[in-house]
Amino acid sequence: MDKAHVTSRQLPSRAKPRAGWQTANHQANVARVVALLQAQEERPIRLSELCRNAGISERTLRSIFKKVFGMGPNRYLHIRRLHLVRAALSIASANTESVSDIALRFGFSDSGRMASDYHALFGEYPSQTLMRMLP
Incomplete structure (x- = not known):
């Protein structure tokens, strides 16, 4: 069988994408970021610190802020x-x-x-x- 015609049904079960995994993962990331912001109300938090503590990349963080807050993280912070x-x-x-x-x-x-x-x-x-x- 030609490799170019492999479908998801032919992939091992662990390699199949799960339905809704991106949504659940996104919601978990949003929840972590919001919790970190609420926990740091007494002092400023830096972008790098937020990424590190949330365990996400800066690109993911930027995506979250654009979707949730309607602005980039630097502006929001x-x-x-x-x-x-x-x-x-x-x-x-x-x-x-x-x-x-x-x-x-x-x-x-x-x-x-x-x-x-x-x-x-x-x-x-x-x-x-x-x-x-x-x-």
Whole structure:
């Protein structure tokens, strides 16, 4: 028999594709990624760390983020970090903490760029969020 005409019925049973395996595997990957994100709500998580801890490739991670969140993982993680900064600023004391210190805590080394992105997302500057907490 010519090798070019081998069908799946002629393959050994272990080599046959299982119905729905990609869907189940995809759902398991999504569940792992979401669980890792929820477990790391107190600190920023890097893309490489997310891939390593979820046990998936960066390509698979990008596919998951596009399907589940409608954006790439870097964009999602950046927005997530901005939300973490906002939450920290909303409970911080302007007398003891600065926007720069809080930005650094969440992985923003350029506080000016962070402030610009923050303003674009939330419609106010980080300093305004921090000052709202003054008595």
